């Protein structure tokens with residue numbers, strides 16, 4: 001006689017339980033490293049830092065905290081400003097700084113900006129010299145963190161970051177974001193003896209490289225002074241889940257997606273494909289020319305095919321931008337559009353043109 005309940009347990013219940021256990025099994029038992037950790041105990045933390053770029057994935061991290069019932073008073077947003085705050089306009093969208101301010105204000109959460117002085121452009125032009133200081137906004141005011149010139153050596157860049165996964169040669173991500181965040185953590189005594197959750201919005205779907213990331217692990221700045229855990233709450237999410245979260249919370253799609261970009265990275269990101277460069281040429285020609293001028297000055301192109309951005313732009317047709325409001329916003333430093341949808345004011349939620357686009361742009 002077959003015992004049906006046991007058979008059901010063997011076939012369905014036990015495998016399902018096993019799958020759940022696997023989900024939470026540490027990849028490295030000793031080091032508290034989890035390949036999958038879609039949920040963590042948020043009450044365990046004193047501070048929750050969300051690295052907010054202003055793109056959909058980082059916004060979804062914030063929304064996920066809300067869905068999980070995080071204590072809002074513990075949350076703060078950190079925006080690493082790629083161009084710095086000294087006047088360079090080489091890389092980022094002009095409104096992005098202000099958009100993040102509006103986002104923070106409308107969510108009623110503090111935002112702190114941090115950057116490398118002079119941003120991407122100053123670092124790229126470094127010649128036989130030290131990198132500039134880091135600037136870090138904190139609740140107690142602005143910190144200027146100079147370099148230890150006893151340990152560091154003068155160096156020369158004078159070239160764009162290389163297009164690839166290696167963060168040593170693709171120096172923009174490491175120098176302008178990871179290093180800045182690291183020093184912002186270690187130079188604020190308010191985190192001493194605290195348990196800090198450090199949240200970033202990478203997703204496995206984005207690249208083969210990111211598909212291997214751990215979802216939860218000790219942050220490199222975790223030590224005896226402070227415990228910092230790195231968590232990627234939307235690592236396993238699909239694009240559909242991300243847009244669904246924004247729609248459920250009525251957060252309007254950020255402007256780059258409305259223009260047809262599939263990612264909201266730097267406007268002139270080194271990963272841009274020909275069609276994006278063609279679109280920049282059509283609508284923001286000064287931005288393209290500034291990049292082309294540096295390629296010419298350095299005698300090397302961003303593209304590994306040896307084509308400069310002007311040549312790349314001429315190989316594709318620009319995206320046909322139909323969202324005039326978003327295009328107007330893209331030309332302005334002040335963010336003038338709402339953050340949340342409001343049907344009554346004609347700002348209903350809609351999926352943007354670039355929601356599921358394939359145009360190459362953004363780090364991988």
Ligand code: SF4
Pocket residue numbers: 082091161172173176265266268269270271362363
């Ligand atoms: S968005 Fe692109 S250019 Fe900007 S920091 Fe990331 S990889 Fe570099």
